[in-house]
Amino acid sequence: MPTTEQQWFDFAPAAPAAAEPAPAPLLVAPRPAPAGDRLALDEAGEVAVRRSAKATRYRLSVGRDGAAVLTIPMHGSERQARQFLESQSDWLARTRHRLAALPRSAAVWTIGTSVLWRGEWRTIDRAPEATPHVVLGGERFRVRGHAGDLRPTLEAHFRRVARIELPPRTWELAAVTGVEVREVVVRDQRTRWGSCSSSGTISLNWRLVQAPAFAADYIVLHELMHLREMNHSERFWALVEAVCPRWQEAERWLKNHGGALGL
Ligand SMILES: [Zn+2]
Structure with a gap:
């Protein structure tokens, strides 16, 4: 996308x-x-x-x-x-x-920078622990120190969260929709939110954890429906509509924030 x-x-x-x-x-x-x-x-x-x-x-x-x-x-x-x-x-x-x-994500992240996290712009705050941590919308992340660019460290955390959260959610939605999935992989993709192969592998962009849950779910459901209909025909969109009534809202969110997430 x-x-x-x-x-x-x-x-x-x-x-x-x-x-x-x-x-x-x-x-x-x-x-x-x-x-x-x-x-x-x-x-x-x-x-x-x-x-x-x-x-x-x-x-x-x-x-x-x-x-x-x-x-x-x-x-x-x-x-x-x-x-x-x-x-x-x-x-x-x-x-x-x-x-x-549209708001843009800063190239360098420091204390005070706003970043998208779970669908909201959140300010990176210093956490009070003795070991350096930052807080983002109520979640804490360990950092090496509060100085310098925090982006590589925080994005590594985001990727880890994505690898933990996105596959189970995909299996869950696959079960709910009755779609046969062979494998779910979380990748670092620059040009798309997700993709799937006819052999049943679904690939998801780790940046989906920075999007709201309904938008991440939409991408998963979009890819799942491709395993039924490998095209963007009317039949495909009817399948998407049936399992994800908010798909247009999700598309809009992803379109408007893709740039902020480096896509
Ligand atoms: Zn598609």
């Missing part, structure tokens, strides 16, 4: 009118966009352009930093790309505005 926001437009090659000669097979030769290939857009700023031989439709995506990329499908034209971009200019401005307003 990428953290970029996307809008797309299905690319349907125009059928040539009967009286007109057939169009040339390619309007634009498929080629990687040169680094400087950009479309300027009056209000929303510049957008990088990328051509893709695999893309079947125009797609506009905005990264966490507000950088926008417009993908042109193989048979697409720059004229159509501009039209698509113009039709999305409001969405682009709104999305950039929303992303800019």
Whole structure:
């Protein structure tokens, strides 16, 4: 699940009118966009352009930093790309505005830094023990000292919590939904919250322990339903809806906070 926001437009090659000669097979030769290939857009700023031989439709995506990329499908034209971009200019401005307003996680964590923990922004506080500890939303974590960057130590704790908590929860939800699971692994993934293989292995991102329980459950249920339906068809979403009525709320939370969690 990428953290970029996307809008797309299905690319349907125009059928040539009967009286007109057939169009040339390619309007634009498929080629990687040169680094400087950009479309300027009056209000929303510049957008990088990328051509893709695999893309079947125009797609506009905005990264966490507000950088926008417009993908042109193989048979697409720059004229159509501009039209698509113009039709999305409001969405682009709104999305950039929303992303800019989202809280960001600090790169370096010290006493006083706010970090996401179990779905809430929590301040790292000093614990009163003789051995150095910090408190995060009522939970204590041992640290080497209170000075310096606490992030590597705390993230190692988070990963350990994830390895302890996420697999049993997955087995529990697998039992409740009657899905056969072979293996559950907790991984350090940068681009997705979870994945599954047709052989029945479910992989989960340890950062899910930083998300609220309902969002972590949604990812688990999403992957479990993939073991029934290995695609994102309507049938798949109907299965998700049946076992996780709050899935849209969860998707929204994950989309809005993925950037803060480094995804
Ligand atoms: Zn999926």
